[in-house]
Amino acid sequence: MNERVWQLLLDSFWQILLPGIRVTIPLTLVSFSLGLIIALLTAMVQVANIPVVKQIARIYVWIIRGTPLLVQLFVIFYGLPSVGIILDAIPSAIIVFSFNTGAYASETVRAAIEAVPVGQIEAGYCVGMNYLQIMGRIVLPQALRTAFPPLSNSLIGLVKDTSLAANITVVEMFLAGQRIAANSLEVMAIYCEVAFVYLLFCTVLTKLQTYCEKRMKTY
Amino acid sequence: MLEIKNMKKSFGDMEVLRGVDIKVEKGDVVTVIGPSGSGKTTLLRCINFLERAKEGEMIFDGVHYQLNAIGRKDIAALRKKTGFVFQNYNLFRNKTALQNVTEGLVVARKVPKDEARSAGLKALEKVGLANRADAYPHQLSGGQQQRVAIARAIVTEPEVIFFDEPTSALDPELVGEVLNVMRNLAAEGMTMLIVTHEMQFARNVASHVVFMDQGLVVEEGRPEEIFESPREARTRQFLQFIMDREAPAPQ
Numbered sequence: 001m002n003e004r005v006w007q008l009l010l011d012s013f014w015q016i017l018l019p020g021i022r023v024t025i026p027l028t029l030v031s032f033s034l035g036l037i038i039a040l041l042t043a044m045v046q047v048a049n050i051p052v053v054k055q056i057a058r059i060y061v062w063i064i065r066g067t068p069l070l071v072q073l074f075v076i077f078y079g080l081p082s083v084g085i086i087l088d089a090i091p092s093a094i095i096v097f098s099f100n101t102g103a104y105a106s107e108t109v110r111a112a113i114e115a116v117p118v119g120q121i122e123a124g125y126c127v128g129m130n131y132l133q134i135m136g137r138i139v140l141p142q143a144l145r146t147a148f149p150p151l152s153n154s155l156i157g158l159v160k161d162t163s164l165a166a167n168i169t170v171v172e173m174f175l176a177g178q179r180i181a182a183n184s185l186e187v188m189a190i191y192c193e194v195a196f197v198y199l200l201f202c203t204v205l206t207k208l209q210t211y212c213e214k215r216m217k218t219y
Numbered sequence: 220m221l222e223i224k225n226m227k228k229s230f231g232d233m234e235v236l237r238g239v240d241i242k243v244e245k246g247d248v249v250t251v252i253g254p255s256g257s258g259k260t261t262l263l264r265c266i267n268f269l270e271r272a273k274e275g276e277m278i279f280d281g282v283h284y285q286l287n288a289i290g291r292k293d294i295a296a297l298r299k300k301t302g303f304v305f306q307n308y309n310l311f312r313n314k315t316a317l318q319n320v321t322e323g324l325v326v327a328r329k330v331p332k333d334e335a336r337s338a339g340l341k342a343l344e345k346v347g348l349a350n351r352a353d354a355y356p357h358q359l360s361g362g363q364q365q366r367v368a369i370a371r372a373i374v375t376e377p378e379v380i381f382f383d384e385p386t387s388a389l390d391p392e393l394v395g396e397v398l399n400v401m402r403n404l405a406a407e408g409m410t411m412l413i414v415t416h417e418m419q420f421a422r423n424v425a426s427h428v429v430f431m432d433q434g435l436v437v438e439e440g441r442p443e444e445i446f447e448s449p450r451e452a453r454t455r456q457f458l459q460f461i462m463d464r465e466a467p468a469p470q
């Protein structure tokens with residue numbers, strides 16, 4: 001590799017990292033947080049066996065998991081305007097990523113809740129607690145501990161999935177990289193650099209996950 | 220104090236309880252014995268509404284309840300007056316021994332934290348585990364876990380405690396420590412209804428023994444009556460079976 005390419009990589013590094021920090025990371029974090037809330041609610045109504053709401057939850061999970069993320073982005077951003085709903089690119093992306101994360105994570109959370117031995121729930125009733133108290137203090141803390149590794153997985157997956165938002169004009173890391181590549185003609189080098197920054201982000205998350213898991217191992 | 224009349228329960232079309240009557244007076248230690256599958260666990264679970272009986276009546280402190288029609292509020296109120304000790308302890312895995320014990324006080328009864336804490340430590344001391352207050356269940360032996368479970372049951376000062384084979388899941392050398400704790404409770408006048416396979420215990424500690432078979436109370440009486448001169452053939456058969464098992468005849 002010649003000096004010119006190195007210089008280009010160096011110059012473009014910040015132009016790639018910056019949209020990563022300003023768009024990719026916030027988009028990931030906001031979508032993931034909302035997604036977790038959706039997942040928790042979706043899992044809870046199923047575990048609590050609330051009629052109708054439970055069926056709606058199942059249908060939601062079914063649709064989201066059965067359709068491509070890219071198509072969902074297009075439906076919301078390019079499709080909705082034709083029925084009079086016009087959303088900006090970033091809100092569209094947040095909606096799609098949140099509901100997508102919510103659907104997948106709800107299955108993780110549901111399985112983790114169901115893995116808590118039913119005897120502990122019965123013991124909770126026997127000491128006088130009610131359903132919500134048992135859920136909040138006994139079941140969910142244990143379930144979230146169980147769900148932590150697979151949820152970390154989803155988070156790491158989402159970091160990379162946000163690159164799909166490039167297709168609906170969100171200038172996140174990948175779209176920024178695309179533009180630089182188009183101008184410089186050093187396509188290989190620039191895309192590898194983009195990949196490298198994603199790898200960087202995900203490595204940090206993986207380390208964070210390991211650290212948190214160690215700290216949580218109290219029971 | 221607690222009376223059950225004509226309790227019936229089915230799983231599918233299998234009748235597990237076929238009209239059970241049981242009476243527990245204040246200060247009684249009633250032990251329930253009987254072969255596996257006779258419905259002993261189901262009886263306790265129905266009494267504490269972990270299962271719904273399909274028929275029967277409960278009289279608790281003079282108040283009558285229809286077992287198949289009782290409402291959520293009554294169930295919650297009744298549970299607050301009772302304690303339950305499970306065969307496999309069922310401690311909250313994410314809580315320390317002390318937190319396990321105080322949870323019912325702090326959360327369900329809104330007792331102030333420091334008050335609950337001292338009550339919890341006292342209960343743990345009673346079962347000989349005050350020094351393990353901060354241990355998590357997985358750091359305790361089976362016998363210790365069961366003693367924490369007993370502390371959890373007594374800390375709320377229930378009017379009666381139900382035990383479902385509290386020593387059956389334990390290694391033989393750990394059975395004694397749990398039975399000792401229960402013996403002490405009995406001596407203090409705690410009202411208890413105990414399903415057990417520990418015949419020595421049933422005999423020595425109980426004020427009253429109930430023999431169940433196939434979903435019915437076959438015979439009941441004072442321990443001497445049941446163990447020394449049982450009236451029913453089925454009772455004799457069962458006791459003989461247990462004795463053979465516990466002390467196999469020399470070859």
Ligand SMILES: Nc1ncnc2c1ncn2[C@@H]1O[C@H](COP(=O)(O)OP(=O)(O)OP(=O)(O)O)[C@@H](O)[C@H]1O
Nearest residue numbers: 230231235253254255256257258259260261262384
């Ligand atoms: N949840 C359930 N669903 C279906 N059948 C059940 C259920 N619980 C218990 N049974 C059945 O009811 C019968 C009585 O069970 P129960 O557990 O009350 O017996 P037990 O006297 O406690 O026996 P053991 O001494 O083995 O503990 C058994 O035949 C059992 O298979």
Ligand SMILES: [Mg+2]
Nearest residue numbers: 259260261384
């Ligand atoms: Mg049983």
